[in-house]
Amino acid sequence: MNVAIETDMTGRPARFSDRPACPQCGNCLVAPKIAAFADDGRIWHTWSCDRCDHEFVTCVDLRE
Numbered sequence: 001m002n003v004a005i006e007t008d009m010t011g012r013p014a015r016f017s018d019r020p021a022c023p024q025c026g027n028c029l030v031a032p033k034i035a036a037f038a039d040d041g042r043i044w045h046t047w048s049c050d051r052c053d054h055e056f057v058t059c060v061d062l063r064e
């Protein structure tokens, strides 16, 4: 079964559409491994690179 998923990103703030590159090998990552929503209005994303297995964390600050 083929499933096509398409999301219209028009009009969304850049911080929601940014996809980080792995700081180790430069591979562009698609989705975080873990998303943790903090009470202070920030979202912490843990990323794992499919190419080199390097893990790193990014933060989205919704208070801005």
Ligand SMILES: [Zn+2]
Pocket (backbone or CB within 6 Å): 022, 023, 024, 025, 026, 027, 049, 050, 051, 052, 053, 054
């Ligand atoms: Zn990598």
